[in-house]
Amino acid sequence: MTVMQTTAGTLAPNATTEATGTDICSFPPPRHPRPDGQDRYTISEVVAVTGLTAHTLRWYERIGLMSHIDRSHTGQRRYSNRDLDWLDLVGKLRLTGMPVADMVRYAELVREGESTYAERRELLEATRHDVLARIAELRDTLAVLDRKISFYGDAGRTREEEGNR
Secondary structure (H helix, E strand, C coil), X not given: CCCCCCCCCCXXXXXXXXXXXXXXXXXXCCCCCCCCCCCCECHHHHHHHHCCCHXXXXXXXXXXXXXXXXXXXXXXXXXXXXHHHHHHHHHHHHHHCCCHHHHHHHHHHHHHCHHHHHHXXXXXXXXXXXXXXXXXXXXXXXXXXXXXXXXXXXXXHHHHHHHCC
């Protein structure tokens, strides 16, 4: 089983690999523009679906973040639904702030197979720890903003009340 295998069923957002036996990259699984078997997308179609640039897609391939991308008989890249799923996961990892080097390492571990599950988990747990720390920082920042907003709201009401006297 690989990181790219997802379930089409309805699972709880916190469903685990142990419960389902399947690795769930994101929930719910993304809807694909085309069904499996008819899923050959050009780079421009992938750009339209993902919002990434063609330059970014080529760069991902060059640095090893995207493994083998099929080519047409003319050499044009042909992406699959599986590639779209991978790009969805990469997008989520980018949002976590995971360094590109760690994303590339994760991709390498996925290609190495099931024997790397423990190392993949450690990498994802470290990223999760970083995300939780950032969330805590953002909560503290939000609390400061809320206090300031409340202060200015109260100050505005006080000025209005003094002006009405």
